Amino acid sequence: MNTMTACVLDKWGGSLSVESVDTPQPGPTEVRVDVRACGVTRTIENAIGGGLADDPSLTPRIPGHEFAGVVESVGEHVEHLTPGDRILAYFYLVCGHCPACRRGESNQCESFGGWYGVNCDGAYAETAVIPAANALALPDGATFAEGAIATDGLATPLHVCERTGVDDTDTVLIIGAAGRIGVHLAQLAERRGARVLAAEITDDRLDHVDAVTGPAVVPIDARGDNVAERVRDATTGDGPTVVVDTVGDVDMLRAGWEALAIGGQVVSLTTHHERTFDPPLREFVEKEASILGSRYATKDEVVRAAALFADGRIDPVVTDRIGLEDVPAAHDRIRHGESHGMVIVEP
Ligand SMILES: [Zn+2]
Known part of the structure; x- marks a missing residue:
């Protein structure tokens, strides 16, 4: 052998x-x-x-x-x-x-x-x-399947939630919500009490998010123009407090930035070499906004992610x-x- x-x-x-x-x-x-x-x-x-x-x-x-x-x-x-x-x-x-x-x-x-x-x-x-x-x-x-997902698919969302302090006062916009990071982040943010806006670009993907997450998760159709307006409308006008980009789509990131609540945080999880996102400095100040990078997870967070699956707190x-x-x-x-x-x- x-x-x-x-x-x-x-x-x-x-x-x-x-x-x-x-x-x-x-x-x-x-x-x-x-x-x-x-x-x-x-x-x-x-x-x-x-x-x-x-x-x-x-x-x-x-x-x-x-x-x-x-x-x-x-x-x-x-x-x-x-x-x-x-x-x-x-x-x-x-x-x-x-x-x-x-x-x-x-x-x-x-x-x-x-x-x-x-x-x-x-x-x-x-x-x-x-x-x-x-x-x-x-x-x-x-x-074992839960362990495999925990190593990245849930550990990375857990690190995002730790970086941003997501809780029941937040509305989290997830760009690319149907991917493995997105669906597990949606569940985790929901369990921490947040409202979640799940942005996707096809009916299949929107349906998938709807099927695997709970009632606090609102699907957002990210196709076409006026995405920022639709996002704001879904939050009664004040915008998301946390925007998480899981796909590196600069247009969607701009829409998230435009919709962002005052004091909000934008989190990048992607590592595309040539893509940049550079909002005007004045807008940072006016919104007192933050842009954060979130890099994978700690070993402790990987084990915590597995524990969230082990006793059924996350599906x-x-x-x-x-x-x-x-x-x-x-x-x-x-x-x-x-x-x-x-x-x-x-x-
Ligand atoms: Zn070291």
Whole structure:
């Protein structure tokens, strides 16, 4: 059993193929994990296109980072994990000893080593090797699919809510609400008492948001002109206090800024290199507005996200479950904007 099935990317911007490859062996501070569930997501599609790193020497590469599974074997220096442990994986490769890591803000690591599934092989495979420090305990009661979603699809929204302090006094506008970040952010903000405006650009996507969220979530049709006006109308005129952009659509961001309540916050979650958003300085002052970047999540937030699933406080949104052989086609659908919610591969 020295080979396994994996989905391999030939080069950045290239194509995925399902192949038999050598089973990876863990180094002294690593663990090998039997992958039970991994998200097939837009973040990974962005990575496949070279949006996170594009050094040719990093390919061929097995992508995939939003995963959970069971520890199979551990390196000789790993003491806190044993075979059989249920884990979920932290996405960032962090040093563990810089000031940011020591104070628990590992998403701000000063010796950032890149991304799991980009700078090293990931979890579109039967087994995956990760640094032991990235293997976090999956709470009892959380399924592997919930663990996979928790690693990014819910942890990232949790970090947004911590950054902005979302509570019952807020109205949160989510741009791109039907994606996995959007649907889980909508639920989380709703559970924290906020009203939620869910902006999307197709009927399918608006229907999906409506089906998986609660009564405090109001769909907003983001097509055409006067989007800002529709957003304001949906808030009895005062505008959203928090605008979260999950897609990097500059026109929608401008509409959100225009509709923003006085004292409001605009949060960017996307990393498109060439897109800029530069409202006039005067408007910052007049609205006493803030623009925030929100960068992934801390390890603590990843575990908290899994706990929110474990006892049913948040419902996981899984739109499809597939095998490794179906992963290339699933990425084609993401590339062509034909998917929403969250697809899970169960290798
Ligand atoms: Zn660090």
